[in-house]
Amino acid sequence: MNCATAQLEFDFRIPCHDPITPVEAAKALNVPVSDVYSAIYTGRMAATDISTDGSTVKAYRIPLKNFISYLNAQYADQLYFRFPADDPLTTVRIARAMYCSDQHVLNQIRAGEFPNAFNIASADSTRSDWRIPLRDLVAYVNRRREGAW
Numbered sequence: 001m002n003c004a005t006a007q008l009e010f011d012f013r014i015p016c017h018d019p020i021t022p023v024e025a026a027k028a029l030n031v032p033v034s035d036v037y038s039a040i041y042t043g044r045m046a047a048t049d050i051s052t053d054g055s056t057v058k059a060y061r062i063p064l065k066n067f068i069s070y071l072n073a074q075y076a077d078q079l080y081f082r083f084p085a086d087d088p089l090t091t092v093r094i095a096r097a098m099y100c101s102d103q104h105v106l107n108q109i110r111a112g113e114f115p116n117a118f119n120i121a122s123a124d125s126t127r128s129d130w131r132i133p134l135r136d137l138v139a140y141v142n143r144r145r146e147g148a149w
Contacts, residue, residue, distance in 0.1 A: 014138055016138035016142060020064060020067055022036040022037055022040065022060050022062065044070060044073075044074070045067070046063070046066040047060040047066065064134055064138070065085045066085075082097065083097065084137075088131035088132055088133050091105040091130050091132070094132060105132075109132070113140050114132045114136040114137070116133045116136050117130050117133075
């Protein structure tokens, strides 16, 4: 699936894979990469250093939920759509964030809109208990924005 990015107000674009690199974060925010590194070094954007022990160069990866949390904290007044930063997400959490019903989210699961959704309910349960990865929600919003909500 080619999911590109989600469009937010002021041209914020969120990559829909996990994790993302500082370069991808800078491109999404339309800022210099040095600004992203500054946010990482000051603890405003949580990232993981994946460089080897002997390496003198840091190689950071930013979990998608951390990038979302950073956006929500730093750009709250400018965001058109605020993604929840939980991962995975419940149908209730997605419905609340998107201002729709739980049933609509369940219908979208059944329609295949969230391809990596999984049901954590026990086999003998009469009710489903779905979880949806954050990257699926980002990809869903991408598709909807391309089709102009």
